[in-house]
Amino acid sequence: MAIAPPQDPVNATLVKKTTAAAGKNPQERTASPSPAIQESAAVIIIGAGFAGLGMAIRLKQAGIRDIIILERSDRGVGGTWRDNTYPGAACDIPSNLYSFSFAPNPNWSSSFSRSGEILDYIYHLVEKFDLGGYLRLQENVTGIAYDEAAGHWSATTDHQGEARQYQGRTVVMAQGPLSNASFPAIPGIDRFQGHKIHSANWDHDYDFTGKRVGVIGTGASGVQIIPELVKQAARVRVFQRTPGWVVPRLDFAKPDWQQTLFRKLPVSQKALRQLLYVAHESMALAVIWNSPLTRLAERLSRAHLRRQVKDRWLRRQLTPDFTIGCKRVLVSNDYYPALQQDNCKLITWPIDCISPEGIRTAEGIEHQFDCLVFATGFEVGHSGTPFPITGRQGRQLNEEWKSGASAYKSINVSGYPNLFLTFGPNSGPGHNSALVYIEAQLDYAVQGIRTILDGKLKGLDVKPRVQREHNKAMQQRLSKTNWNSGCQSWYLTEDGFNATMYPGFASQYARQMAQLDPADYQVLK
Amino acid sequence: MAAIDLDTMLAKIKSSQWALADIDWDAPGAEEIHPDQWVKLKAFMSDLMWIEHVGARGFAAMAKKAPDDTLKEIYTYFHAEEQRHANAEMALMKRWGMLEGDELPEPNINLRLTIEWLDRYSDDMPLEVLGSVIPMLEIALDGALLKFLLDEVSDPVCHQVFEKINADEARHLGVDFHVMEMLGQGRFHQLAVKTIGTVANPKLILGVLAYAPLLNRMRDNIVAMGLKEERLYEAMNKYKRIGGRTAEGRRNPWFQIISRHGEYVVDRSHFYHKPVDALVKLSNFIPARLLGPVPTWVKELTWKPTA
Ligand SMILES: Cc1cc2nc3c(=O)[nH]c(=O)nc-3n(C[C@H](O)[C@H](O)[C@H](O)COP(=O)(O)OP(=O)(O)OC[C@H]3O[C@@H](n4cnc5c(N)ncnc54)[C@H](O)[C@@H]3O)c2cc1C
Ligand SMILES: [Fe+2]
Ligand SMILES: [Fe+2]
16 A cells, blocks of 8 residues: 555654643533643644545645644545445546546546546555645544634544544544445344445455345445446345436546557646536536436436336336436446346335344345345435534534534635635535535635635634525525435435535536635634 | 324334244144135135235336325335235245245236236326225225135134234225325316326226226136125225215215226126126137236245245
């Protein structure tokens, strides 16, 4: 692995001024005294996935080097692509677009990359931009709190069971929109006596040969795993609750000349990126709003189904009954064929419970397995925060977000100065590369952090009225989108409030994020 | 009966699931089936299990038409529960030595035609039609067939199984009649009236042509087994009584049509039977191979508690 977990920051040069402010932890939720301050920095970044590492790169390029990255994992950087190593794991977005524009990689081997290749690209970023020294691994952030008098944030962490504290003038939340694997709430799940594997925590030592395998979940990960499992296992049963829209993937190995061309003439790679970008932007017309293109996309997907599945009943089971784009569109050429292999079967009966030996479905049959694979996705916080976030005057962000999260331009929240969110409320891409959105957020955060550090401000806090008006317009625009068209998805809260997606083109989002207007903010001196 | 709360009903359904594995299929009692009973019972069970299965497919079609997510999920469960009934009834047949190997009981030609129709057209039927026909079948099943069976058969495992099935059916009937009333209200009522105008819809006519002889054949089979015709009258009356207990229920034109039809079916002297019995005879001449292979949903039936 390229990035070895660094040692504890015993290295004296890494240990910044350890101030005496340790006793003044404003987060007085726990009675125990807060631990001594481990380190402090101008910027604390939480999470070492694309967002966290990209943030460090952009800050460095802007001349800001006093950075700490807190990452909970003991397996190094990479986030999504470190965790999702299940067989078949790959990106749905062409590699050229699923990379940072400020760090193109001419070496992609195919137009859609497998997770291992993306992880290599991430390692390459760490090396190229020399980020290793910023990393603090096995630091699981358990809460952050703003000290208004001192004008800094403190982050408490759990380091292998030991409580620690870090201090930063500013904090960037880059803990990932999809980083906490979730198991479904099926009764009896703990009683199962066979092996259990979650897609985001794959057990590479388990040998599927000759095994009876049940797969729960037919979303983005499920459709990638299933074709691989069918090749290995004796028997695969796929449990589906609702079928999604599947569109064909145009996958092709990249010709060698293309890699050579990209290396020799980087402009050509940029041009391709532009082309892909525009192509994905146009998909917004199909998936975000209900337009003639939506019908066209649905027709394309239906044709794909008809071509690959001849049996009428199976086709019926696989036909979605919601508008395309309402949930994430699935991209696959081998999912439908895999389901029709002799050793595979799709099961659409509702699951009643998990028994010690398998899964009981409502048609009264117990389907028995050696191994259950959960491709059931992630906990997504529509309304909560990943850990307690305490703002000015002790306000609690998860309290304020109870009925649905909201922020200003997805990145700042009034009452929580100097805090920058990546993938904050209403920044989710439905049709384009997540990295396009991340880049826009990073550059906005750099502007904010610059303003704070250069002006020696205690706080830069978005005005409540500005945030309110922004969100009023946002929810109005969302009400006209496919996501809010009546299907249940992880995009929506239980009450149907959309705190996840950005209702527009990526380029509109980039425009929204291009300029930080100081007039939108209150300065705390 | 007041209108039911569908969310509460859904929660009740989810907490009342059972599996074939809950039953000891080898428990003593199978020997209580008398040899002279055996042949007729085999025919009866076979019809019964096919009606459950046909009903299952009907609920699958309704799930696609349900006006809201709760009802959709309820119908998704009912689809599975009717399949469970068919599976459990097959397991009883297996217990009584009525099934060879992994074979399904042979469906009669009228069942085959109905299955074919369901496969091709049921998803295109409006909720008003299915939502009014299915309660009729359910009530006939619940009120007449099952009670009759329990009178005739003393095998304790059979009683244990039908106790579970009956508990499911009570919930089905609750929802069925709730929806029938819903269909007599406002928006749905207008829709129902409109679809009456489409009685001449060829898909629907084909459906009637499959369904009417099926009912007649079943009635004959059942009566041949010794079921008193009064039992069927009682069931029809129950449909009329519960379906028509409110003004909304009575306003549903499909309820009117189907309860009228029910009266014809049980009244053997009615002119209705002349053409329909002719159809039954006629259908005897349809070679099964003309229909091609059964749809794959039929192949999901199984008497094996584990897979
Ligand atoms: C299977 C899968 C397929 C995907 N495919 C695509 C795709 O095709 N196209 C696309 O655009 N997007 C895709 N995504 C979305 C993907 O998540 C984003 O593209 C991107 O990787 C997010 O990067 P991130 O840095 O924001 O989050 P992550 O990559 O999740 O990184 C977050 C990091 O923060 C760490 N962390 C979390 N909580 C804490 C804490 N409390 N303390 C310390 N550290 C913490 C995590 O360990 C992790 O390393 C996919 C996601 C998954 C799961
Ligand atoms: Fe039933
Ligand atoms: Fe029923």
